[in-house]
Amino acid sequence: MKVLYVGLARSLWLFDISLLNPKGMNLQVVIDGIRERYHFAQAPKHQLDLDERRGLLFKSGTFQTSKGTPVFVSFSIYNDGFVADTLSSTDDATEFLNDLTSWIREEYGLAVPTQIRKAYVGQIDFETEAELVLLSPRLREIIKFLGDHVKPPDAKPRQFDVNSLGFWTEDLGQPSAPASFKWERKIGAAFSSNHYFSEAPLETKAHIDLLVEFERLLKEAAN
Secondary structure, eight states: EEEEEEEEEEEESSSOOOGGGOOOOTHHHHHHHHHHHHHHHHHHTTTOOTTTTTTTEEEEEEEOOSSSOEEEEEEEETTTTEOOOOOOOOOHHHHHHHHHHHHHHHHHHHOOSSEEEEEEEEEEEEEESSSGGGOOTTTHHHHHHHHHHHTTTOOOOOOOOOOOEEOOOOOSSSSSSSOOOEEEEEEEEEETEEEEEEESSSOOOHHHHHHHHHHHHHHHTOO
C-alpha cells in the first residue's frame, strides 16, 4: 500500500462556543488577529459573516509546525466548537488548534473549556493491488452478470468491478456521529492505476495503519 496524498486531515474540538467568551467581548479584533497571525487568504469580514452552515470560515492559511514545516490550514468556528483542516496530518491540525487556543488565551483572555470532545476525519488517496473482489470469489459472478446484461446507450462494453466498501454507525449523519470508513476506487481513475480513496473517523496514523491491515486481510483472502 502506497499513500499518494492526504486529501483532508481534520481535527474537531467540540464544546459550547459561548464558554469561550463569557464576558461578551467584541470578537472582531480576535477575527482580525487570527487572519493576520496565520496569513489566511480569506477570512470573515465581521462576526456575522457566516456561511450557509452558520460558521466563521478562515481559508488558505499557513501554520508552521513544531518541526518547522509550513503547512496549509483552514479553520472554522461554529456554535459547537472549532474545526481545523490540513493536507498533511491530523497531528498538524491538532497542533494548530493548540497553538491557536494558547495564543487567544494569552492575547485576548479567551479560554477553551477544559471539557471538550475531540473527533477526527481523514481522507487519503492511495495505491494498492488488493482488489475488493478478493473478499469473495463469488463476487466475480455478479461482475460477469453485469457485464453480460448491462446494455450501455453507446453500445460500448464496460468492465465492472467491486468498487466500494463502507462501514458506518446507525446514527450516521447525526451531529455526534463519527464519519464513515470507506475503501473505494478513485472515481475517474482507470482500474489499472490501482488508485483508491479512503475516508475514516481516525487520526492520520491510525487511518494509514487501518489501510495497511485491510490490505493484508484482502491479500490473505486471495490465498
